[in-house]
Amino acid sequence: MRSRGRLANAGRAGAEWRRRAALGGGQAGVGMAAGSEQGRGGNPGPGCGADAAGLRRRDMSGGKQGGATLLMVMSLLSLLAMLVLSSSQLILNARLQIANAQERRRAEGLARQALSGAERWVLQWDGLNDMESLAAEPAKLYGPGAPFAPDCHGTHGKGLCEPTAPPEKQSQGGVPLLHPCGNSREYELEPGLPQWHCPQGVRAGRLTWSNPRYVVELIDPRFGAGSGDPARLYRITVRAWGHSRHSAATMQSWYRVGAAGAGRRLGWEEKTP
Numbered sequence: 001m002r003s004r005g006r007l008a009n010a011g012r013a014g015a016e017w018r019r020r021a022a023l024g025g026g027q028a029g030v031g032m033a034a035g036s037e038q039g040r041g042g043n044p045g046p047g048c049g050a051d052a053a054g055l056r057r058r059d060m061s062g063g064k065q066g067g068a069t070l071l072m073v074m075s076l077l078s079l080l081a082m083l084v085l086s087s088s089q090l091i092l093n094a095r096l097q098i099a100n101a102q103e104r105r106r107a108e109g110l111a112r113q114a115l116s117g118a119e120r121w122v123l124q125w126d127g128l129n130d131m132e133s134l135a136a137e138p139a140k141l142y143g144p145g146a147p148f149a150p151d152c153h154g155t156h157g158k159g160l161c162e163p164t165a166p167p168e169k170q171s172q173g174g175v176p177l178l179h180p181c182g183n184s185r186e187y188e189l190e191p192g193l194p195q196w197h198c199p200q201g202v203r204a205g206r207l208t209w210s211n212p213r214y215v216v217e218l219i220d221p222r223f224g225a226g227s228g229d230p231a232r233l234y235r236i237t238v239r240a241w242g243h244s245r246h247s248a249a250t251m252q253s254w255y256r257v258g259a260a261g262a263g264r265r266l267g268w269e270e271k272t273p
Contacts, residue, residue: 103242107249110240114187114212118236123263135221152183159185163217167237168250168271178239184213212240231258
């Protein structure tokens with residue numbers, strides 16, 4: 001009986017020990033599981049804070065570098081835009097200079113053409129009006145009511161002037177002498193248009209701003225008389241334009257008409273307006 005009691009007590013003690021061991025192992029497993037959960041992300045460990053701060057510093061450094069790069073790109077784009085604008089302005093100025101030079105050459109060519117035409121007109125007019133005979137009395141050739149008047153509008157119409165001031169600098173009533181509305185003669189490159197609103201409203205032609213204008217001065221009615229070969233010395237001044245009134249060219253020649261009715265240019269020059 002006693003041995004049986006001891007065995008029973010030993011069995012109960014072993015069962016109790018196994019039960020307690022089982023309970024202790026479960027708690028340890030729970031603790032280990034909780035620790036593993038904390039390691040996986042439940043509660044960050046002490047190294048996780050340092051890693052996050054490093055990431056933030058790298059982000060801030062990357063942002064500063066990106067801002068500096070953007071500023072540099074914007075500066076380069078601004079410089080490029082300025083270069084493009086400057087180049088465009090230079091191209092426009094060059095084109096304008098070329099166009100002005102072409103207009104100037106056109107006006108000079110028309111002035112030379114008109115000067116030759118005016119000389120032919122003078123030669124014809126001199127013969128038709130028997131200037132060789134009239135030259136014997138020079139006083140009758142100048143003044144109001146004479147062929148060559150001070151206002152360049154005498155008995156033979158506009159454009160015949162008594163020599164006074166340089167024609168290219170003369171004006172009457174605020175209108176330049178060599179203007180489409182002035183007291184000058186017209187050299188018709190094309191049929192002339194009537195000027196209704198002078199001098200502001202000049203009606204431009206199809207080929208030029210206006211047909212060339214010219215005036216004739218009798219400088220010396222007995223030129224060369226001392227040498228036994230008297231002649232008339234005329235000064236002819238012409239102004240021509242391109243398509244613009246600003247592209248004007250003024251030329252002047254000295255033209256000799258001899259006793260036999262032969263005309264000859266003695267010289268010419270370009271005048272500044």
